Amino acid sequence: xxxxxxxxxxxxxxxxxxxxxxxxxxxxxxxxxxxxxxxxxxxxxxxxxxxxxxxxxxxxxxxxxxxxxxxxxxxxxxxxxxxxxxxxxxxxxxxxxxxxxxxxxxxxxxxxxxxxxxxxxxxxxxxxxxxxxxxxxxxxxxxxxxxxxxxxxxxxxxxxxxxxxxxxxxx
Amino acid sequence: xxxxxxxxxxxxxxxxxxxxxxxxxxxxxxxxxxxxxxxxxxxxxxxxxxxxxxxxxxxxxxxxxxxxxxxxxxxxxxxxxxxxxxxxxxxxxxxxxxxxxxxxxxxxxxxxxxxxxxxxxxxxxxxxxxxxxxxxxxxxxxxxxxxxxxxxxxxxxxxxxxxxxxxxxxxxxxxxxxxxxxxxxxxxxxxxxxxxxxxxx
Numbered sequence: 001x002x003x004x005x006x007x008x009x010x011x012x013x014x015x016x017x018x019x020x021x022x023x024x025x026x027x028x029x030x031x032x033x034x035x036x037x038x039x040x041x042x043x044x045x046x047x048x049x050x051x052x053x054x055x056x057x058x059x060x061x062x063x064x065x066x067x068x069x070x071x072x073x074x075x076x077x078x079x080x081x082x083x084x085x086x087x088x089x090x091x092x093x094x095x096x097x098x099x100x101x102x103x104x105x106x107x108x109x110x111x112x113x114x115x116x117x118x119x120x121x122x123x124x125x126x127x128x129x130x131x132x133x134x135x136x137x138x139x140x141x142x143x144x145x146x147x148x149x150x151x152x153x154x155x156x157x158x159x160x161x162x163x164x165x166x167x168x169x170x171x
Numbered sequence: 172x173x174x175x176x177x178x179x180x181x182x183x184x185x186x187x188x189x190x191x192x193x194x195x196x197x198x199x200x201x202x203x204x205x206x207x208x209x210x211x212x213x214x215x216x217x218x219x220x221x222x223x224x225x226x227x228x229x230x231x232x233x234x235x236x237x238x239x240x241x242x243x244x245x246x247x248x249x250x251x252x253x254x255x256x257x258x259x260x261x262x263x264x265x266x267x268x269x270x271x272x273x274x275x276x277x278x279x280x281x282x283x284x285x286x287x288x289x290x291x292x293x294x295x296x297x298x299x300x301x302x303x304x305x306x307x308x309x310x311x312x313x314x315x316x317x318x319x320x321x322x323x324x325x326x327x328x329x330x331x332x333x334x335x336x337x338x339x340x341x342x343x344x345x346x347x348x349x350x351x352x353x354x355x356x357x358x359x360x361x362x363x364x365x366x367x368x369x370x371x372x
Contacts, residue, residue, distance in 0.1 A: 073206070
């Protein structure tokens, strides 16, 4: 009678905690009075226990080695909830400042250049035209050289922040 | 000081709140938080990858790879979806699978096609495993002879003590599949160990 009720097929699931609550209670009641099944359950549990103890022993890490294996910390951009707004606002402010500065620098009242386009053109010319030559020079040549050099410097001064802004926009 | 907790692993469990605070500091760019996070979890991940791959160098490589990826993608971690530990385990499992696939493909014989899932090549016991007793060596070999899918389930259940829904989350499978894989792994281990014992007698 008792042999027919041995839940042998359920003992693995019992150990693995896979039985429904009512089935588990039924196996519990059986185990209280069946030494054979209790031993079988112990053997099932021994598998889990042995796997665990084996892995704990076999995979023990060496702290010094683990420390060596730490990957480099990446450069994480700091989160700023205002960042999305501030970045374009900053770029716009710089552009506005440069625009106003260029208007002031190249206004007719300040020695010559009328717009930045002309300055850039002259800057390009200045890079290919030597300013110190053996040609006879007069006041007019000096004045032209002065304008070219100034235009080149201004173009460089404007070009650097503009390049920086473009890089910021790309990033 | 961090390494003391690793030596006593797996006794020390990191609290969820502490995890989250560390992750938030990492997301804000705090370099010390990255180091703290690594020191908390490196041993867990190493043990997991070594158990899955049963090869020390591969386990170390995957450990590094896992943290390198996690550090880079820390912004994408969402505490609403999973605990940090589960997220890290998911990354490690995925990398273990890639590692196994890369090692397995070049040596896979065409004659093996259609014979079910490939098993890992039986590797000799590494030096550090020579300290195991006979029973533990048998267990190690028995785990090695399981298919990778069953080994994953067995390690996560017996070793990590995860619940079936947690195993499902880490392995990206339904909880019922996690249950059936664990059952299959258990029965296979039992069969192998009984066979080994009878051969030894």
